[in-house]
Every structure is written in structure tokens, then in C-alpha cells.
Amino acid sequence: MDVERCVRAVQARDERFDGWFFTAVLTTGIYCRPSCPATPPKPENMRFFPSAAAAQQAGFRACKRCRPGAVPGSPQWNERADLVARAMRLIADGLVDREGVPGLAARLGYSVRQLERQLMAELGAGPLALARAQRAQTARLLIETTTLPMADLAYAAGFASVRAFNETVQEVFALSPSELRTRAKAVDEPGAPGARTTGTRTAGTIVVRLPFRRPLCPDNLFGHLAATAVPGIEEWRDGAYRRTLRLPHGHAVVALRPAPEHVECRLALSDLRDLTTAISRCRWLLDLDADPVAVDAQLGADEALAPLVAKSPGRRVPRTTDPAEFAIRAVLGQQVSTAAARTLAARLVATHGEPVEDVDGGLTHLFPTTSALAELDPETLAMPRSRRASVGALVTALTARDVELDVGGDWERARAQLAEVPGIGPWTVELVAMRALGDPDAFVATDLGVRRAAVDLGLPSTPAALTARSAPWRPWRAYAVQYLWATGDHPINRLPSG
Known part of the structure; x- marks a missing residue:
């Protein structure tokens, strides 16, 4: 990383760099997105990480104010065709949760050791840590946008046990799952660029905001999808592109509506375990x-x-x-x-x-x-x-x-x-x-x-x-x-x- 450039981005609160890297603050023990609205720390107190997972592994917890997990992903993973980029696309699609690290390595045609070595060298975290960071963000989304019991929510987010779920949420967000839910009910942050609820919380349906890097021209993006929509699986209705999705554990219907600051994503899932994969595929569809x-x-x-x-x-x-x-x-x-x-x-x-x-x-x-x-x-x-x-x-x-x-x-x-x-x-x-x-x-x-x-x-x-x-x-x-x-x-x- 170019440390000087990262420092300048943080001092300017430049949102263009959100998702490119994460800033950890030695004096507070938290990590943030570059555009965090808090007063920028002194340069000597900043440490930079290429992934949220690397910051978490180093012992830093996510900032409650800027929500660093709810940013556009690094564009590198869609621009590149090398092993690390291909691995990151598959991790985002939920492959590690479904097939484990051996399944990921087999899909890529590498040994587990080779895969872990390359991910550690570039991202400072292995595939399990990267998947865990994604799982934590999914858990937070479910906690804040559904009324699921915590035990059900833990398995829906991909955790093997309620204990692992509780420990991960506490470690990453410095709040227990119940505290996160209470905080979400008490305070809704208008205009927050993260994935927040924008409507009623109903069983099986989740409404999230999909962030993107500006500018975004919706005309050709949604116009193309609507103009070529196949009846039965796709339609344009009430200002939204809607389609059916085939997912690993079932199916879903998604409605994607462009807004000035985000894309509203309304998901009706037959199985909540598919939330991470569904969001990843919607982001991929819209090149967000x-x-x-x-x-x-x-x-x-x-x-x-x-x-x-x-x-x-x-x-x-x-x-x-x-x-x-x-x-x-x-x-x-x-x-x-x-x-x-x-x-x-x-x-x-x-x-x-x-x-x-x-x-x-x-x-x-x-x-x-x-x-x-x-x-x-x-x-x-x-x-x-x-x-x-x-x-x-x-x-x-x-x-x-x-x-x-x-x-x-x-x-x-x-x-x-x-x-x-x-x-x-x-x-x-x-x-x-x-x-x-x-x-x-x-x-x-x-x-x-x-x-x-x-x-x-x-x-x-x-x-x-x-x-x-x-x-x-x-x-x-x-x-x-x-x-x-x-x-x-x-x-x-x-x-x-x-």
C-alpha cells in the first residue's frame, strides 16, 4: 500500500477509497472506512489494511459510526482475473460457507496451502478469516433488518453454532447481538451508506441498501435489463427491475430500484441462508x-x-x-x-x-x-x-x-x-x-x-x-x-x- 496516499484519503474523508482499504486507529482499537466522519487520527496512529478481515485478525473492531463492513467491495476483484481475485469473487458468493476452504481450493485448481499463502500475502487474511468477516456482516444485517430469533439467525448467517455467532458479533462490533438489535431499533441513521432497513420487517423479506461508488448512470444499466427482460423470470414494475433467483438453498424474488445514493434491494427469500449469496449476485448484476x-x-x-x-x-x-x-x-x-x-x-x-x-x-x-x-x-x-x-x-x-x-x-x-x-x-x-x-x-x-x-x-x-x-x-x-x-x-x- 501507498501509506502516504492512504493518509491523504483519510484526511480528506474521500469516499472513493471506501472498500479499497481500511484504516485502523491504534489509540481506539477500531477500524474505519476512509470516509469515516469522525475526526481523522494523527498519521502516526493510523495503520492500513487491505481487508476488513485483516483488521479484525489484528485485533481491531468495526467502527459503530461509519460501519466499514457496509461499503462497496474492492473493484480489484472484478477487474482482475488472477487467483486472488477469482477467490474473492467465490468467497463473496458464499462458497466457503457451503463447501469449505478445500472446496474453494478445488474450484480454483490449487492446493489449500497455495491458496492460503497467496491470500495472506495480498490481503493479510486467509479464506476462513475472509469468509468470517463476510459472515459477521451478514449477521449484522439480519440482526438489524429481521425479527428472527437469535438462534435461527445464527444458522441463517452461516455460523456453525450460536456460541460462534455470539463470539464473532461481540468481537467484530464490540456489541452483543441483542445490543445491536436494540441499537438498530432505537437509532436509524438517515442517509447512512450501509445496508440498512428501509421498510417494514416481514418474515422472509429483507430490504437493504446496496452502496456504490459515484457517479452511477442508471439509464443503460436498468434500461438494458428491463428492455431484454424475459417474461416469467424478469419484469419492470413500479420503478424497479424484478427477477427470480436460483440460489444454493432455494429461490428468491428480488426487486432492485435505483436511488440517488444507493440501490434499494428488496429480497423475498425462501431460505435466509442464501442472503449473502443473493446480495453478492445482485451487486454483481449491477456492477456496483x-x-x-x-x-x-x-x-x-x-x-x-x-x-x-x-x-x-x-x-x-x-x-x-x-x-x-x-x-x-x-x-x-x-x-x-x-x-x-x-x-x-x-x-x-x-x-x-x-x-x-x-x-x-x-x-x-x-x-x-x-x-x-x-x-x-x-x-x-x-x-x-x-x-x-x-x-x-x-x-x-x-x-x-x-x-x-x-x-x-x-x-x-x-x-x-x-x-x-x-x-x-x-x-x-x-x-x-x-x-x-x-x-x-x-x-x-x-x-x-x-x-x-x-x-x-x-x-x-x-x-x-x-x-x-x-x-x-x-x-x-x-x-x-x-x-x-x-x-x-x-x-x-x-x-x-x-
Whole structure:
């Protein structure tokens, strides 16, 4: 870490660095986010940690005022493709709680010792400590936003025992679970950037605020999701994007509504143990851990993109909550209109999806699993024969794990695997890399909308020439695509009116 730069960020209370690092104060024994409103300590009393888990392991407790656990995650874990970044994405998705450290190591293809050594070297904490820090934040969220009995809450947050739950909460927050709940009832901090309750507390439903780094342009983010929504699993209703989620212990319905300071996330969970995973997938879907200042600074330096960045800064890349689902939908959408792609996907959902109940809207199903789709007769799909063959080949490859699209997967290996599937070309590969894998440098040079925008901006329009011209945009070409798409008059570029 650049200690001098960290000190300057803390003294300026610069919220852009929230999540990048944590500041521990030797004289108080607490750790804070850089933007903590308290009077900055003297530089000689500051210690800096790359993760909350590292600060906790060093014996510091979380600040009650700035709530350092409720900040956007470090953008590094979404920008990088190395072992540590892949591990952090999987930990955020709850893999350690479900499969333990051996399961995490196996998924990444490393030994437990190699994994622990690399995480300790970069983050100052091993996978168990990182998962424990996340578990503590989930516990706090459940304590403050539900009326669950503490024993039930402990297991829902992923703790093996009530004793471990009590000890962790006391150690991390310097308050007992009951004291945290009492404090949350007595004092609600308006405008707090953390995950706070914003509505009534009802069984099975939790409302949280998802923080992000400003600026954020919601137009293309929510507009894209709404315009491409598949009936039955997605909808735009009452100013929110709603969809069903398939989760490790059950399913959920989520409503995501943009607000100036946060995104409101209303989750109806069939099993509260899935809270951490659900929140992580919603953040991933909306690209909320991005660093828009860094992205826009580089793209805005290009004379062709500068006016677009200045007009609507903070564009994010709309992603997915289920990589396999998105890959199948991408193949269905090859060489057809957005409306036709939605219709094809809706037929699959209605026929092969798992029914769910949505008391607040019109959602009816979960997207079909690859195993369910593997059993269908391709001849029943109302699409060209070549497209049917491509869908069948992709489903087979996903089921056999010949194509791996996990959130912690290797981006280049996944590209190579996808390219081997008959009927999948560069457009589909890069689209999946951008929206399912989260590669910030994915670039759909063959996309018609991108090529039209290039012509309008005086850029080369052939894929090879445009790819060469895009070199200065690296490693943010997926974000450049969002700015290029925004030049067209298409529903993906604006919020729905309803």
C-alpha cells in the first residue's frame, strides 16, 4: 500500500477509497472506512489494511459510526482475473460457507496451502478469516433488518453454532447481538451508506441498501435489463427491475430500484441462508463494485469518447445473476431482434422452468437448469435448425462442465471453451465474457450497434480496425461498449416509464 496516499484519503474523508482499504486507529482499537466522519487520527496512529478481515485478525473492531463492513467491495476483484481475485469473487458468493476452504481450493485448481499463502500475502487474511468477516456482516444485517430469533439467525448467517455467532458479533462490533438489535431499533441513521432497513420487517423479506461508488448512470444499466427482460423470470414494475433467483438453498424474488445514493434491494427469500449469496449476485448484476472514476478518466481521455463520457458519466456493465442462463440466452439471441430473443427465451421458461410464487408481481418461474434443458427434444424448439443445434451443444457442454462459466472462473479458458461449441462465434463469446464472466475488457467488435456508433463517431467500422483502434481503452473496453451503445435510440438506453 501507498501509506502516504492512504493518509491523504483519510484526511480528506474521500469516499472513493471506501472498500479499497481500511484504516485502523491504534489509540481506539477500531477500524474505519476512509470516509469515516469522525475526526481523522494523527498519521502516526493510523495503520492500513487491505481487508476488513485483516483488521479484525489484528485485533481491531468495526467502527459503530461509519460501519466499514457496509461499503462497496474492492473493484480489484472484478477487474482482475488472477487467483486472488477469482477467490474473492467465490468467497463473496458464499462458497466457503457451503463447501469449505478445500472446496474453494478445488474450484480454483490449487492446493489449500497455495491458496492460503497467496491470500495472506495480498490481503493479510486467509479464506476462513475472509469468509468470517463476510459472515459477521451478514449477521449484522439480519440482526438489524429481521425479527428472527437469535438462534435461527445464527444458522441463517452461516455460523456453525450460536456460541460462534455470539463470539464473532461481540468481537467484530464490540456489541452483543441483542445490543445491536436494540441499537438498530432505537437509532436509524438517515442517509447512512450501509445496508440498512428501509421498510417494514416481514418474515422472509429483507430490504437493504446496496452502496456504490459515484457517479452511477442508471439509464443503460436498468434500461438494458428491463428492455431484454424475459417474461416469467424478469419484469419492470413500479420503478424497479424484478427477477427470480436460483440460489444454493432455494429461490428468491428480488426487486432492485435505483436511488440517488444507493440501490434499494428488496429480497423475498425462501431460505435466509442464501442472503449473502443473493446480495453478492445482485451487486454483481449491477456492477456496483466498479470504480467509475478510473474507468471514465481513461475513456474520457479519448477524443471520440470524451463527449459521451461527459454527458452520462458512471455507466456500468449490466451483467447477470446466472452465467449459464445468460450464455443460453445469448445463443438464442444470435442474429435476431431483442423482441424475438425474449420470445424464444420465454417459451423455454414457460415449458421447462420451475414454477415459483410471486405475491407482489407477475414472475412465474425460475430459468430452466441445464440438466432440465438437456432432456428436451431440440426439435421442439421453434427456431432455425442451426440455432437448435447450437443451443443443444451449449447445454450439453455446460452440463458436462466442458464449458465453465463460474463467477470465479478463468476468463480466457472460458472463452476458448465457448469458441469450441458449434455455432458460437466471436460476438457470442465476447458478449458472454462481458456480461456473464464480468471481464471489464471484453469487446464485441462485431456487434452491429457498436459498429454503427463507430461510424457516427468517425471511428473504423470493420471489426479488425475497430479492435486495433480500441487499444487505448483497455482494460475498460466493456465500458466503452456501453458508451457506444448509448449513441443509438434503443430502449436499452433509457429507464422505462412505468
